[in-house]
Amino acid sequence: MPNLATTLAEFSITDLRKEFGVTTRTMRHYEEIGLINPSRRGQTRVYSSADRTRLRLILRGKRLGLSLEDSRQIIDMYEPGKTNIEQLNSLIGAIRQQREKLNQQLDDISNLLKDLKKAEADCINALKTNRQN
Amino acid sequence: MPNLATTLAEFSITDLRKEFGVTTRTMRHYEEIGLINPSRRGQTRVYSSADRTRLRLILRGKRLGLSLEDSRQIIDMYEPGKTNIEQLNSLIGAIRQQREKLNQQLDDISNLLKDLKKAEADCINALKTNRQN
DNA sequence: CAATAACCTTACGTTGACGTAAACGTTATA
């Protein structure tokens, strides 16, 4: 589990935009919907390494096809302070759901990879055949 | 590679909707954008097993976070008749791109699964601790 | 010191992937 508050560092919006290949609009959007909460120096956003980690997790989620709300849920799992037993149980439920979905994805991916490998082989074969004409 | 024309069978829109848990609107939408092309008996759509397979592939793509356009690309890879060398080469390129993306996903998933396992363990631990109070 | 760059807010626009409603035609069954 990545710790959301590890090193002490500061990043500008441009730093992170360059590092992760997103637009500033995207980063402000994530803030608008409360996914990241950078502090401010005057009006200017100052991102901590915790913020950076959150962004990293959001983008990983996106690569997996998660919605931002899904990612919010998952990221919330990383935060402590869920002392309430009911909350803990519902959290475990959510975690298991996400894990099930991910296992389904693993299955899908391995199947799709198989298909693509075969497709590639077929292509290469067709090229060879073509060359013989 | 699944063959897109295997068994001879017919399905109504409701058959497939029930089997795959989608709405008829969704299926008509896939037809609107040319992802599936069922034949007609009068006005009524008649789906073949090839159509059914295409739907299955589309939905697998969706689970992986692919757009419908991505899925179209991949499904097109399954069709033969790409005799043109240029097409074959561009197809191989596309296949390799998709494979790279999928390998990235595999990596992401295994990391996320690790995180979630740890999160679950932490929760269970917290519950135990709580019980001792 | 002027200009360029980097930051900001507000707000309307866009795209993908359907949802939803209206209005209608066939077929099965009670």
Place this chain on the structure above:
DNA sequence: TATAACGTTTACGTCAACGTAAGGTTATTG
């Protein structure tokens, strides 16, 4: 025979996830 149950088209609505101006402030640099 009427009333579901299934099928159809057309068309506007919606929601997420940003894109894209427009217009303004602050910081740096030639």
